[in-house]
Amino acid sequence: MCLPSGFRRSPIAWATAFMLASLVALAVAGPMVWGAAADRPDPSVVLRGPSAAHPFGTDGLGRDLLARVLTATRPSLLLALAAVLLGAGSGIIVGSCTAVLGRRGRRLTAGMINLLLAFPALLVAMFLAVVFGAGTAGAVLALAAAGVPGFARLAQTLAAGVAGTDHLAAARVLGLRRHRLLWRHVLPNIAEPLLLSATTAAGTTLVALSGLSFLGLGVQPPGYDWGLLLSQGLDRIYAEPLPALAPGLAVLYAALAFQLLGEALAGSVARRGPAPRAPAPTPPPSGPAEDGLVLQVEDLTVELPTPGGTIQPVRGVSLSLRPGEAVGLVGESGSGKTLTALALADLLPHGARVSRRTLRLLGADLAALTPKERDRHLATGLSMIFQNPASALNPSLRIGTQLTEAVRAHRGTSRAQATAEAADALRRVALSPALLRSRPYQLSGGQRQRVMIAAGLMTRPGLIIADEPTTALDVTVQRQITRLLTDIRRDTSAALLFISHDIALVGEFCERVLVMYAGTIVEAVPADRLADGARHPYTRALVASVPDLAADRGRPLPTIGGGPPDPLVPAPGCPFEPRCPRRQDHCAEQAPPWQDFDATHRVACWHPEPVTAVLKTVARS
């Protein structure tokens, strides 16, 4: 198994590896080296304390206790592992079966697991050990049986996650048989966490098995394991502590090794992913301010560490918004539009680094503010509306609490005043103020998104950034939300940055549209020219690929061949070059400069589409 680097570096991992190696070495070599000494009785040294010849003393037959403790490593470990394998194996089979059984079988199995879980595992083990009869096999079987319900429940929970996936549904429709579904599709996908907990369980099982032997229910003389040695040494613990302590410490050592292994493995699974990097240096002060801009961004670049290396998902983005303006930011997934928004709001994921020449919000240079002032300025000057209203609201808090949080924290508004404002905000988004007392689950998706907008309005922001606010909603609700945003913009003169992959939607209700491709803005175009006046070949292709109700259904939709460039290997030239129908040799070598057609229309392309192609589209519609 190839361990991740974090695992190799950690000192605990080294200690664990050492402990496990020593246990394995003892289990393999112990009986061969010390086996003879452990079984050789010596009537002359019965029940002696520690001495040079017998460091741990001797037992009732004069056998060397050190040799016996070392030799007992193999049976103790093997029995514990056998019990875990049996218990975990059957538990996992029973639990994961629930993912492929029919409804009745599933309910029955789940009920059985619930019933068995109600009994404490150790009591069950002791009861079964008595029923099966004192002895090695009985103890192992008893412990295995006691471990089944726990593993079954864990496997059931994990398998339920796989059972809900589309690929299992598809496999079922294909007519695959149940055992194949189980072995091929369910078990491999839940194996990792189960292995981890089986490792940890090995430690507890070892302790439990020693406990049973200690009570006389496990290994029977003349066989012995640590538990039995402990029990034999306990009679004289006040006179000679070492004969009892040594096997006890051995149990502790082995149990600890398994626990640590489980922890280390779980930790390495959780840590998998890019290592965090040093915090970004403070950005230099912004460039000169331009009057009357809500947002002024120049040369924004975001760097993101990934397992394959550092990528630049946003490269040199500049944009500016005036009060009351609606600007759309369109692009396909992975084009960097959401990261741009997150960078503006200082919400980038951990490890991301952002650099920019200018970032001014409502005239204030964000680089010149202290972190505290910046947070406050962002919290009151800017609102974000996210894509998924289901997860954007805290499910356990009332709507009223969530609406009033921001103003109470940042403006120090009193509770009564904040509630009154929240009621107003709800009315503004056409919801009843009575909803203040409800919780998110009581609202529909459209209502939740309205609540999110109302929450955004509470701080009377100068800028609203809406990141795919309608993608999770139905078309008729989408229309209501865009209308609502248009009204708010008109009434409060807040600027709106509307991010979406739906170019038709953006073109319909924004005034200007920025088209983003592979981390850069390739065209800024007035929305009314989008349908037929776009000049960048990518914008043209994007517009053409939208299915139109009026389009000829007999002809295939125009598509863009190829895929977006690999962010790990950025090319020097135009990012769209490999897919571009108008590319020429130098496009791949040099990034295209901005070309301004007029104050509102600019494009980054060496060979923009001619304007004449427009006529065709006009004639068709």
Added chain:
Amino acid sequence: MTHLQVTGLTVRHPGSRASLAAVDGVSLEIPSGTTLGLVGESGSGKSSLAGAIVGLVPAQGGRVLIDGREARTRTVRDRRRLGRLVQVVLQDPDTALDPRMTARQTLVEAATVFRRLDRAARAARVTELLGLVGLDPRLADRLPRQLSGGQRQRVSLARALAVDPGLLIADEITSALDVSVQASVLNTIRELQRRLGLSVLFIGHNLPAVCHVSDTVAVMRHGRIVESAPTETILRTPQHPYTRALLASVPSLGTSPSEERTS
């Protein structure tokens, strides 16, 4: 090549109120070799209907006839017989493929459900299937996480086609895709339908996308089909107010913002 007839199909989800049915007595028909588009909002029962036809969701009433024979899904044998005729492609490209199986393993598994294939035949079949959905055969040995959303959706399409079904149910297969990728998947569906003579039930909430591939469109709301007509008729003369509302909500690049605000 398969004819589907659904009569009075009813699906109730356990736990919900008895009066609320996810699918409420739906009847529809897909003549062989044609495409029926099913549009409606989330929660209107489209996916439950699809699930009930292939037996993923238990139906409480109604009949599903495939080529005139009752579709049964109680035993594995029944399910396998149904699986030969009807296959389904589901919505979410993230979970549509087993994350631990390469595209080749996924396709081989599907292709060998009903037929034994030797090594050479398997490789040939995988190449053929990938070609059918417009994917480069060199992608065969990639894991799902190494494929883009559109590519994953094509692999699940190829998996469904691996058993040579007569009827394909496509449940919101383009909803999670970018517009440009959606266009090529829509083209693929049309192309497949023409080449293989497939009957298709194409489910979606994006009206233009559904209309683009469908011969007939059915509009579903609250578990019932409120209107069903040939695509041209629905577009030109929608009868039901809900259909009209849906049509009016479709964003289009033709209208300017000012027009939209007054409407």
